Amino acid sequence: MGAIQKTITPIDDSLYVERPYASAAEIEKTLKAAKAAQRAWKGVAVADRQKLLTAAVNAFVSHRDQIAAEITRQIGRPIGQSPGEVRGFEERARYMIDIAPRALADIDVGPKPTFTRFIRREPLGVVFVVAPWNFPYLTSVNAVMPALMAGNAVILKHSAQTPLCAERFGEAFKAAGLPAGLFQHLVLTHDDTSRIIGNNAIDYVAFTGSVAGGHAVTRAAVDRFIGLGLELGGNDPAYVRHDANLTHAIENLVDGAFFNSGQSCCGIQRIFVHRDVYKPFLEGFVDLTNSYKLGNPLDKATNLGPVVRSRAADEIRGQIEKAVHAGAKALIDPKQFPADKSGTAYLAPQVLADLDTHNPFMQEECFGPAVGIVAVASDDDAIAKMNDNAFGLTAAIWTENEAAAIRIGDRVETGTWFMNRCDYLDPALAWVGVKDSGRGCTLSQVGYEYLTRPKSFHLRTKT
Incomplete structure (x- = not known):
């Protein structure tokens, strides 16, 4: 048997969850499936993506009471406060889904005789989301939902303290009928997390965590020309x-x-x-x-x-x-x-x-x-x-x-x-830090700019 990730509840220091770490073969299979699924997903209309992801949100919140109880047992937050995270998840997810048509629409740069010109927002490819335990859904939804809405595939690595959160995402997407491979989650060691960041299959990393963790992510990506979204610490x-x-x-x-x-x-x-x-x-x-x-x-x-x-x-x-x-x-x-x-x-x-x-x-x-x-x-x-x-x-x-x-x-x-x-x-406002609090942006229409790349179309219509 391989190594096991153990989650200890702070309520009484007892074992709450244990899951096996992903093997090298499982990681490779996940990366290949994400690349293949994303190529097809890119061609799906934004309106159709909206329907699927809205169904996923509906499926998720239908289990709100159980999810709230799991939050409390995983991280120790008072049971009277945990339901607020489910409400926050729903608010952010629905907002980012709703604004996607506007945020992802072609940009008309104005008329020019005999030319058609516009800028289109292209998905990046595979987005690797590394999420923390303290607000396990509010931090991860910021990247997971808009990344999928923008036409990307997502691989989620959640904290060892909150593994059930990644599984809840997966259950909701499966219930909604999201195509296989578009959203996957892995239980990973720190070393395997770094290796995935350095893998050519990954096109963007959205990390939330400590300043030290942000430096580790940056080092892991140092040989790659990919974007990094880093939401780090605060005082x-x-x-x-x-x-x-x-x-x-x-x-x-x-x-x-x-x-x-x-x-x-x-x-x-x-x-x-x-x-x-x-x-x-x-x-x-x-x-x-x-x-x-x-x-x-x-x-x-x-x-x-x-x-x-x-x-x-x-x-x-x-x-x-x-x-x-x-x-x-x-x-x-x-x-x-x-x-x-x-x-x-x-x-x-x-x-x-x-x-x-x-x-x-x-x-x-x-x-x-x-x-x-x-x-x-x-x-x-x-x-x-x-x-x-x-x-x-x-x-x-x-x-x-x-x-x-x-x-x-x-x-x-x-x-x-x-x-x-x-x-x-x-969710209508850009979530961004300065100085050691990180770089990049999530939420709002601006957040979509970090999960897409601009592609210019310059078409001469008469010769």
Whole structure:
């Protein structure tokens, strides 16, 4: 028997799923099938692709309750929160399917006597999607659905923590009648993942994960002229301006910091608060954090579950200790959260104050329920501190002044700028990072540009 991938649930550290890794022969067969299927799929009308993929979405959401329960068991997200991912999957999938005719339409470049000229969007070929565990469907749907709609074939490699997600995709496409070979999934080692990226059968890689993972993908593709979509880490900032609605800001930002136990690339980790409202904001933030219930995510009363594994919890505790050693003040007593236990994946949320921007916590990504809060003197001070970081995925402001929000947003180095909300992806808007948060784009009409190549038609109609 070959090697086995094991998925340990963070709920109680028991074995939840095990699957064999793909063999070299299985990988080769998958790549050949994808190439063959894509050649036929390219010729299928966009309207017909829409019908098939819409049927797949319908098939997927018909199992919403079971899928939500599987999310909770695989990653430990509270059962009351997991259904939201199924809703988000549906919203993004349907939007990208619906806009495909417009996004993929020929581009008319204008009249020219005796010529017909236009630009057509050609599919790239085979798209290799490497997806993470933290939002297993929301991250993968961003690439899987539009890639297929654009006329590509897709091979999905999902995280070892969330193998059932890849299987759910496959079941939905099979139920919809998608031609064989167009969507396939593989259970892969890191080495086999790198080898596939380097294989000539792959025409584009869509990767979501860590900065280190993004570098590994880039190295694997270094000898190939293919596109790479890299959605990497974050240490996302928020600014609470002097004119903010504090009640709304506190509710939003506590949720933005601790939803999914803080395991979100676009979760809020750094909060800059105008000094005029710093004290009431901080007090309200701590009070609301202390009201959270840490516990078994299968309990409907739980709103803060375990992180993905006990080792991750230990790493987060280490980051908090390092921040305190560098001068931060920890405002949450872990004893307020009885489920917090060393050696398990359960740990209390933490609010850090009195940090400067050189504190390691303000510079490194912390993938857990911890947040730093800092007072600032002005808009300019907030902008400088928000930009003082290697990441740039999202940033947010709480203010009652839209003009000020736009003016400040123009100066903040980020892929998405929010006002009075955070940690949400609108599928009509481009999802993109800057700096170490990656490159490329998913979602929106712009996202289709990365899954196709332009082909120009220059036709002389009279000679």
